[in-house]
Amino acid sequence: MTKMKRRAFLKGSMAGSVLAIAVGAGLLRPTQVMASQWPDKAFKARNLADAVNSLYGSSDVADSKAIKIRAPLQAENGAKVPIQILTDLPAESIAVFVKENAMPLAGRANLRNASGFFSTRIKMGKSSDVVAVIKSKGKLHSTKLAIKVTVGGCGG
């Protein structure tokens, strides 16, 4: 009898840990429950598709001509590449990805009462496409720009 109870207990605790693993793996996406939480998984994603999927929970992204990336086509210093993203779409958020970086997601701006604009300076390991993904009315739009880098900015 005591043996049975022990079995049941083990089973129960295992179910609990499965849930914890699911949360850890991002299956339950706690980041979506708490919007203010920093999206750790998206920032650690190793390729563009994973990063977009992890950040927005969807990879259904449409190319858009309504987004403009303003940046130098040739950057001398990959450690500081100035970049501006502009859009006429009613943007809820603007995310910046560097496709060839080890971890593509550079940052995301969430706009509550601000116009479709975000500017920053990004690090680029080597020449790469820079991809801007914009969420507007629940849909994802993106555009990209190839930037050449003479000296990379991610090594040590």
Next chain:
Amino acid sequence: MARKTKVRTRMQDGKVEVLILITHPMETGLRSDKKTKQKIPAHFIQTLDVILNGEPVANAELGIGISTNPLLGFRLNSAKTGDKLQIKWKDNKGESGTINSKVDL
């Protein structure tokens, strides 16, 4: 540790642009010290909030792909000279800062 910060506002394309500069190493955690061969721990700003007259208008989630001494720009829908502007940021080591400024066009 107090960090050097700068907040500037200007009119750009008919909108009020806010430019924020924070002196911060934005260390990736991927580099190692050339002499000791030890990894330099990551140290970077993770979140930044832009608050206009007490109302959050925008925020940013940042990663290690943002350059050292990050410069961030936002364009506000409506703001006028004298409006209170507050910037709050936090990094991965729990360090944080608040900058109080004003819209000055």
